[in-house]
Amino acid sequence: MNQLITKILELQELSKELEPTEERRNELNSALCSYSNDFINTLKSHPAFVNDQNEKDKINLDKGKQSFIDFLNEFDQEVHQKGIKPASGGHVGYIPGGGIFTAALGDYLACISNEYAGMHYASPGAVTIENELLDWMKSLFGFPKNAVGNLTSGGSIANMIALTAARDKYGVKNENITKSVIYLSEQVHHCVLKALRIIGLEDVCIRYLKLDAYHKIDTAYLEKVILKDKNKGLCPFLVIASAGTTDTGAIDPLDEIAQLSEKHNLWYHIDGAYGGFFMLCESKKPLFKGIEKADSLVIDPHKGLFLPYGIGAVLIKDREIVYKSHHYTANYMQDAIHEKRDNPADVSPELTKHFRGLRMWIPFKIHGIEPFTACLNEKLLLTTYFRNKLGQMDFKLGPEPDLSVSYFWYEPEGEDTNKFNKRLLEHLHTDGTVFLSSTMLGEHFVIRLAIGSFRTKLETIDLAIDMLKSCLQLTKKEFGIN
Ligand SMILES: *Cc1c(COP(=O)(O)O)cnc(C)c1O
Numbered sequence: 001m002n003q004l005i006t007k008i009l010e011l012q013e014l015s016k017e018l019e020p021t022e023e024r025r026n027e028l029n030s031a032l033c034s035y036s037n038d039f040i041n042t043l044k045s046h047p048a049f050v051n052d053q054n055e056k057d058k059i060n061l062d063k064g065k066q067s068f069i070d071f072l073n074e075f076d077q078e079v080h081q082k083g084i085k086p087a088s089g090g091h092v093g094y095i096p097g098g099g100i101f102t103a104a105l106g107d108y109l110a111c112i113s114n115e116y117a118g119m120h121y122a123s124p125g126a127v128t129i130e131n132e133l134l135d136w137m138k139s140l141f142g143f144p145k146n147a148v149g150n151l152t153s154g155g156s157i158a159n160m161i162a163l164t165a166a167r168d169k170y171g172v173k174n175e176n177i178t179k180s181v182i183y184l185s186e187q188v189h190h191c192v193l194k195a196l197r198i199i200g201l202e203d204v205c206i207r208y209l210k211l212d213a214y215h216k217i218d219t220a221y222l223e224k225v226i227l228k229d230k231n232k233g234l235c236p237f238l239v240i241a242s243a244g245t246t247d248t249g250a251i252d253p254l255d256e257i258a259q260l261s262e263k264h265n266l267w268y269h270i271d272g273a274y275g276g277f278f279m280l281c282e283s284k285k286p287l288f289k290g291i292e293k294a295d296s297l298v299i300d301p302h303k304g305l306f307l308p309y310g311i312g313a314v315l316i317k318d319r320e321i322v323y324k325s326h327h328y329t330a331n332y333m334q335d336a337i338h339e340k341r342d343n344p345a346d347v348s349p350e351l352t353k354h355f356r357g358l359r360m361w362i363p364f365k366i367h368g369i370e371p372f373t374a375c376l377n378e379k380l381l382l383t384t385y386f387r388n389k390l391g392q393m394d395f396k397l398g399p400e401p402d403l404s405v406s407y408f409w410y411e412p413e414g415e416d417t418n419k420f421n422k423r424l425l426e427h428l429h430t431d432g433t434v435f436l437s438s439t440m441l442g443e444h445f446v447i448r449l450a451i452g453s454f455r456t457k458l459e460t461i462d463l464a465i466d467m468l469k470s471c472l473q474l475t476k477k478e479f480g481i482n
Helices: 002-018 022-045 068-080 101-113 124-140 155-169 174-179 190-198 219-231 254-263 276-280 282-288 319-326 358-367 370-391 417-431 458-478
Strands: 148-152 180-185 205-209 235-242 267-272 296-299 312-316 405-409 437-441 444-450
Touching (some): 101 358, 124 312, 124 358, 148 155, 148 319, 155 190, 155 235, 155 267, 155 296, 155 312, 174 180, 205 219, 219 235, 219 254, 235 254, 254 267, 276 282, 276 296, 282 370, 312 319, 358 370, 370 458, 417 444, 417 458
Parallel strands (some): 180 205
Antiparallel strands (some): 148 312, 296 312, 405 444
């Protein structure tokens, strides 16, 4: 017995470091605080992209212990100074968000308290915070209060939860899988197709819908294919629309698709991961008409609300079917009595999870909603500003965008357009002051500018224009164009 106690005390001594003293905590906090301040203060002078694909051999666990200050220096050199900078306002590629400061306080507190936000029984306060946020989203998008929702790690998992509910509602199983039909647009985010594969729907019939000149679903065509499929004896069960596509920011005709889904008894899913929160902007509300009629909806606070990466959301009207897909009990969980409450663990594949609601709650409490709405409206106007400037520079512009993603290309006389624009993009990436990305629209290589970070300002757009001017000159010169 004595030997046992001696051994325990020995291990206790060895593991003591895991609970730093208050003095030590203050020291660590203050180092982090001063690094964070420098980080934010110097973001503007830092390029948005440093293309460095070298092996990161300096980052290595074998080196063993390291002081926190040394680590922060290494982090700065090896992590912060290289790659694409999502925190920078100059990040206008893909779909940026930024990562507001007050959200970090939420993550910090969530980690310190380590509250378990999976079940009401375990942390009624934490679960209430998450459900209040979901209720706010339900009311924003006109979903009924008794819809269910979940705060996920991002849009991909949120889409997966919704598509699983659709699958189970319509009883799509092995025996009828090849007869079941899903309608979606070529512009649907790839995570939707990935989710379908993961949840066993790889072998359903997927109908890629014809799009109009604005890259939106052509609803007349949609109805035609549904009827054709029904006539063939197939079972259409799901239609997926986007409220803001990633490539061009297009919002599908949500209301017309809602009418068709109702008429033909289809599950109606809307992916609003990028565009959803533009619903807060008065001028854009008409484009979202019909979103309230969806059976399920995905939105991404880590895009549209400028939160740091790691929070998406899904709303689903049919609560019973979501429980059917995700609710599970086990003997070791018998104390967590299942009252009819919304337990996040019952509507998601996750059990033990990050208390991610706090990173949204604290910003809302500190700032209110108004600055978020102002910032979204600012992004829309910056998009117009950018397009006006670009139009003066002989670039070809895509159609007037619904939201804050626009695309453009240069048409060199007598040269291969795709080749020219690919080369132009390489120059833009080598410069890196501002980070833009590209996409293919059919056979057509285009450059995208997606304004989504709360830190993207008028001066950022001016920098982007200057960078485009000089890189265009460079490219023209290489191609021997005046
Ligand atoms: C980003 C995005 C997704 C994927 O969401 P993640 O948060 O990256 O997992 C899905 N749909 C659209 C339209 C998106 O822009």
